Amino acid sequence: MPIPTDGAWPPPAVAPAYDAYRDWDAWYVGDPGHLQDVYSRRGVNTPRVRPSQLAGGVVGMLSRWMWGNPVRSDQRDTRLHVPVPADLAATSAGLLFSEPPTLTSETPEVQAAIERLIEGGLHTTLRHAAEHASVLGDVYLRPVVDKEVSPTGAIVTAVPADAAIPVIRWGRLTEVTLWSTLEESAGTVVRLLEHHDVVRGAGRITYALHEGTATDLGRAIPLTEHPNAAYLAELIDETSAQATGLDRLDVVHVPNAGPQRRWRKLGALKSLGRSDFDGNEPLFDRVDESWTSWMGDIRNGRGRITIPEYMLQANGPGQGATWDPDREVYSAINAIPGQQQGNPMTVTQFAIRHVEHKATIDALMEAAMRHAGLSSQTMGEEGDVAMTATEAQARERQSFVTRGDRINTWSPAIARYVELHLALEALAFTGPAPELPAVEFGDSVTESPETVARTLQLLHAAEAVSVETRVRMAHKDWDDAQVAAEVKKLKEELGGRAEVDPAARFGDLAGNDPAGGQ
Numbered sequence: 344m345p346i347p348t349d350g351a352w353p354p355p356a357v358a359p360a361y362d363a364y365r366d367w368d369a370w371y372v373g374d375p376g377h378l379q380d381v382y383s384r385r386g387v388n389t390p391r392v393r394p395s396q397l398a399g400g401v402v403g404m405l406s407r408w409m410w411g412n413p414v415r416s417d418q419r420d421t422r423l424h425v426p427v428p429a430d431l432a433a434t435s436a437g438l439l440f441s442e443p444p445t446l447t448s449e450t451p452e453v454q455a456a457i458e459r460l461i462e463g464g465l466h467t468t469l470r471h472a473a474e475h476a477s478v479l480g481d482v483y484l485r486p487v488v489d490k491e492v493s494p495t496g497a498i499v500t501a502v503p504a505d506a507a508i509p510v511i512r513w514g515r516l517t518e519v520t521l522w523s524t525l526e527e528s529a530g531t532v533v534r535l536l537e538h539h540d541v542v543r544g545a546g547r548i549t550y551a552l553h554e555g556t557a558t559d560l561g562r563a564i565p566l567t568e569h570p571n572a573a574y575l576a577e578l579i580d581e582t583s584a585q586a587t588g589l590d591r592l593d594v595v596h597v598p599n600a601g602p603q604r605r606w607r608k609l610g611a612l613k614s615l616g617r618s619d620f621d622g623n624e625p626l627f628d629r630v631d632e633s634w635t636s637w638m639g640d641i642r643n644g645r646g647r648i649t650i651p652e653y654m655l656q657a658n659g660p661g662q663g664a665t666w667d668p669d670r671e672v673y674s675a676i677n678a679i680p681g682q683q684q685g686n687p688m689t690v691t692q693f694a695i696r697h698v699e700h701k702a703t704i705d706a707l708m709e710a711a712m713r714h715a716g717l718s719s720q721t722m723g724e725e726g727d728v729a730m731t732a733t734e735a736q737a738r739e740r741q742s743f744v745t746r747g748d749r750i751n752t753w754s755p756a757i758a759r760y761v762e763l764h765l766a767l768e769a770l771a772f773t774g775p776a777p778e779l780p781a782v783e784f785g786d787s788v789t790e791s792p793e794t795v796a797r798t799l800q801l802l803h804a805a806e807a808v809s810v811e812t813r814v815r816m817a818h819k820d821w822d823d824a825q826v827a828a829e830v831k832k833l834k835e836e837l838g839g840r841a842e843v844d845p846a847a848r849f850g851d852l853a854g855n856d857p858a859g860g861q
Contacts, residue, residue, distance in 0.1 A: 346549050351559060359606060374424075408625070425704075431711065444783060444785070472597065483509075507520070520537065536550065552564050633707065
């Protein structure tokens with residue numbers, strides 16, 4: 344597919360995906376006005392009115408959602424949004440990248456280049472990319488060479504799915520158009536398009552600047568007509584393309600999850616990743632509705648006092664009357680006997696159904712998390728209770744299964760990207776020949792020192808591990824040189840007897856004295 348030149352925007356082939364991106368972005372951002380706008384205008388050109396709630400199909404269904412329901416002009420909008428979608432996306436990304444993966448190479452020069460890449464912000468970019476992938480289903484990693492910004496190396500960048508138009512064949516990205524909005528004012532939108540492809544074994548990037556509207560790409564204009572694109576004019580040839588110098592595509596596609604459910608029968612979209620928000624939109628809406636109802640109970644729960652007229656203090660002719668709650672004495676009035684008996688004031692106090700509302704919201708959040716492949720405990724629903732790694736993995740088994748699946752997707756993608764990044768740096772700067780690094784993700788759950796010590800003691804007592812293995816288990820972040828030095832020190836301290844029983848030398852971990860005392 345060549346770079347788009349005119350017509351509807353986004354192109355019709357990817358319009359279903361961009362409709363979904365608009366919804367998911369609204370939930371992710373969490374702006375109530377944006378949510379109202381998205382769901383009140385779905386499927387029509389103007390906001391719907393109350394009679395549409397009686398309609399069938401998509402229009403009737405969405406208008407019955409809280410955020411698809413228009414607010415009367417004479418009422419205050421009391422709807423509230425709970426940032427559950429944003430928390431879900433952040434939790435999903437944090438589960439994967441809260442502990443950065445380890446990238447290693449057996450070639451010292453390549454390892455040094457990888458360390459420089461990490462220092463340049465690779466891990467932070469991957470963390471943000473994973474969050475965007477959780478929201479939209481896909482993300483694209485690409486290195487950028489801009490010697491004015493970074494004169495010593497390429498810059499790692501991540502492009503979310505709603506700024507890309509990919510071409511995927513047999514599950515592999517073959518070309519992609521990345522785009523961005525440079526300016527939007529008075530109905531006019533200026534877009535910069537970057538088309539990445541490979542022609543006769545040579546990678547290239549074709550640039551185009553268009554001036555159109557929100558729904559139309561519009562006419563092509565020279566790159567020099569906008570200050571944010573003018574620098575590209577010096578990089579392109581007569582075909583508006585820039586050679587990358589690579590023999591392959593300079594973009595890596597990372598899907599969030601699979602298989603694709605919504606567009607599995609659409610050829611242009613069936614290979615895209617699946618968003619964690621896909622199918623969760625009704626649950627997000629019900630969470631907001633329940634939270635709004637809960638806050639409504641709090642407003643209604645404020646006590647009201649009804650008093651008789653004789654307790655009001657007249658403010659003079661035409662000034663009405665008021666009630667002073669601090670007044671202590673009221674004069675009697677002429678009334679039928681018995682009329683003033685009992686408490687003349689009536690106190691009204693509505694119940695705040697906090698238990699019911701919280702239980703409803705918890706159930707909805709648990710269903711949303713489960714649909715996204717995560718356990719409710721991952722978002723801290725059980726509180727910050729101390730537990731071992733085994734207990735944590737048992738409670739959050741679904742989250743760890745999902746994490747394992749996504750590691751299988753991200754590990755090769757990160758390795759391909761690092762190799763691609765180093766290859767581009769070798770062409771544009773000085774650098775070693777690129778190679779695929781080994782990518783290793785951590786366990787995500789760290790055992791307490793006491794648990795590790797007990798494990799080492801049991802393994803030693805069973806004569807199942809050596810000194811070196813015990814040192815590596817106790818210090819997982821040490822390299823070979825540090826481990827070798829520690830093993831040497833231990834053997835020297837133990838007088839060469841490396842296998843002395845630790846319980847006999849130091850006492851067991853229950854606190855018993857090695858000599859037999861307590």
